[in-house]
Amino acid sequence: MTLKHIYQATAGIIILLILVLVALTSWYTVDQSEQALVLTLGEVTEEIKDPGLHFKAPWPIQSVEVFSRETYSLVFGYGEVDGQPVVKMEEAKMLTGDENILLAGLVVQWRIGHMADYLFNAEDPQTMLYNATSAALRGVIGNSTIDSALTDGKAEIEQKVREQLTTLINSYEIGIEIVDVKLQNVDLPNDNVRKAFTEVTDAREQMNTKINEARKYENQKLNEAKGEAEAKLSRAEGVKTSRIETAKGDTANFNALYQSYKASPQITQERLILETMEQIMPGAQIYIMDDNGGTVKYLPIQPLQPNQAVQKGAEQR
Structure with a gap:
């Protein structure tokens, strides 16, 4: 084989390898649970979030970084040994605002929100998330009382x-998005402290129970008093309405009487006198005398009894 043939064979192999490389690196797929970045000569040129088959320039011109859309969990303060949860004392031990020690853990749910920041802005974004979680949790516990943290x-x-951790992560610009924060079991570091705190908690619960019972009794008495007051007000309104209506009736009678008086003063005056006498002396017999002291007329106010009628007839004869 001549040198020319060797060169031709080598060139053919190189061309074949290039074609294979182009065929293998000019396409990629993105799953439903994935998202991708297209890098052109190392620089981000496109974000791919639609699943399916996609095409690009062959390597090394363009490359693809694929990221998961799933939500991850960061466990702080707790771990597992043989499938059983255990406390990581160095992580979980914290000082409260009232200078007490307790154990606290946290589960942070997060996902990749900005792929370019996650890829380029930090060498280890998850370590930064861990440190930010520690800072946020210790800061909040340090401003809380032990009673509040345990109850x-x-x-x-x-x-x-969650608010502090989100603020920290956003300021770092590492492409992580905080989804949720779940505080795990908050506990005391030893049995003696736990027993003392339990006794204090029981006493507080008893106090709250007594306070609730007292408030219930207070509300019951207040409701009874309000009901009685409303009943008295209702009765007073009834009396008020009755008296107003009576006054209106008296006023109407007075106006009618006044009209009669204006028409016949003397007759009205005598009638008023007789009606008044009838009211103040309902059982009396009234005689109207003339100027000489003689009886001119007998005016019984009450209906005459039979013997009174006989007597009246005799007197008239």
Whole structure:
């Protein structure tokens, strides 16, 4: 074989290898749970978030970095040994704002939000996330009381840790997005402290129970008093309405009487006198005398009894 043939064979092999390289590196696939970055000569030129088959320039002109869309979990303060959860004392031990020591752990759920930042802005983004988690959790626990951390303040601690951790991660610009923060079991470091705290907690619960019972009794008495007051007000309104209506009726009667008086003063005056006498002396018999003292008329206010009628007839004769 001549030298020319050797050169031709070598060139053919090189061309064949180039064609194979182009065929193998000019396409890529992105799964439903993935996203990708296209790098042209090492610089990000395209973000691919649509799943399926995609094409690009062959290597080394363009390359592809594929990232998962899944949510990851970072466990802080706890670990597993033989499938059993154990406390990592150096991580979990923290100092509260009232200078007490407790053990606290955290689970941070995160995902890759910005692929370019995650790829280029940090050598180890997950280590930075771990350090930021430690700083955020210790900072919040350091501003909380032990009672709050062990009882009803866990939700508030979770919220504050999430806010501080999100602020830190965003300032680092490492492409990580915080999805959720879950505070794990918060506990005391030894049995003696735990027993003492349990006794204090029980006493506090008893105190709260007594306070709730007292408030219940107070509310019951207040409701009874309010009901009684409303009943008295209702009765007073009824009396008020009755008296107003009575006053209106009296006013109407007075106006009618006044009109009668204006028409016949003398007759109205005598009638008023007789009606008044009838009211103040309903059982009396009234005689109207003339100027000489003689009886001119007998006016019984009450209906006459039979013997009174006989007597009246005799007197008239």
